[in-house]
Amino acid sequence: MRNLFRMRVRRAVGAMGRLALRTGLLGVAFLMLLVLAFRVVPPPATPYIVSESWRLGGVDREWVALDDVAPVMARAVVAAEDANFCRHWGFDVDAIRAAIRGGGARGASTISQQTAKNVFLWQGRSWLRKALEVPFTLAIEAAWPKRRILEVYLNVAEFDRGVFGVQAAARRYHGVDAGALTAVQAARLAAILPDPKGRDAGAPSRFVRDRAASIRDGAATIRADGRARCFQD
Known part of the structure; x- marks a missing residue:
């Protein structure tokens, strides 16, 4: 009787393990299909956008x-x-090394990583989320061209409380469409991205103005040295 009970337990555990494996594989397959779909279809929302909504x-x-975003906005x-x-x-391995030397993670996260996190994962600094960010980042880098990664990023990034994407931000802060942004306006929008709820592109603080000026110079630099070539002709 005892042996029969043990055998049944082993069978039940094995069945549960197989079910968990199948479920996990189906989940991974579904997420990879989403990665491929979002190469051409705009993500309808993100977990964070849904929660904020x-x-x-x-x-x-x-x-x-x-194509309808001012080129200077993408460069900024x-x-x-x-x-x-x-x-x-x-x-960016060099940025990661610099962040480690500096004792923090600021500046180490690439646009590809941020896009993977924003579209497929949740906000926060847990090790689990950071671990999951790696395969999603590699997946979108493999499946999407750089222009697509930047396009998606610009459309899901948070620019203010309840304001997502460059089009909504351009209208909220500057009263224009994203395609009509000037170099100064674009730089100010880019300057608030690390802290969209604590900074204001419409009434910028001295810090935001100074950062925007630096970003404006940086946008001109990457245009001149070719570092904007993968997303702009």
Whole structure:
């Protein structure tokens, strides 16, 4: 009787293990299909956008193609967040080393990593989320061209409380469409990205103005030295 009970337990555990494995594989397959689909289809939302929409009773967001975004806006964001965007495969090793030497993670996260996190994962600094960020980053780098990664990033990034994407941000702060942004306006929008709820692009503080000026110079630099070539002709 005891042996029969043990055999049944082993069978049950084995069946549960196989079910968990199948479920996990189906989940991975579904997420990889999403990665492929989002190469051409705009992500309808992200986990964070959904949670903020529930919390706030709605968000301001409108998808805009990269072709309809002022080129200087794309360069400003890359200059501000990931100047070597065109040169890495998802992870900026030099930035990671510099962050480790500096004792923090600021500046180590690439646009590819931020896009993977924003579209497929949740906010926060847990080790689990950081671990999951790696395969998603590699997946979008393999499946999407750099222009697509930047396009998606610009459309899901948070620019203010309940304001997502460059089109909504351009209208909220400057009263224009994303395609009509000037170099100064674009740089100010890029300057608030690390802290969109604590900074204001419409009434910028001295810090934001100084950072925007630096970003404007950086945008001109990456255009001149070719580091904007992967997303702009």
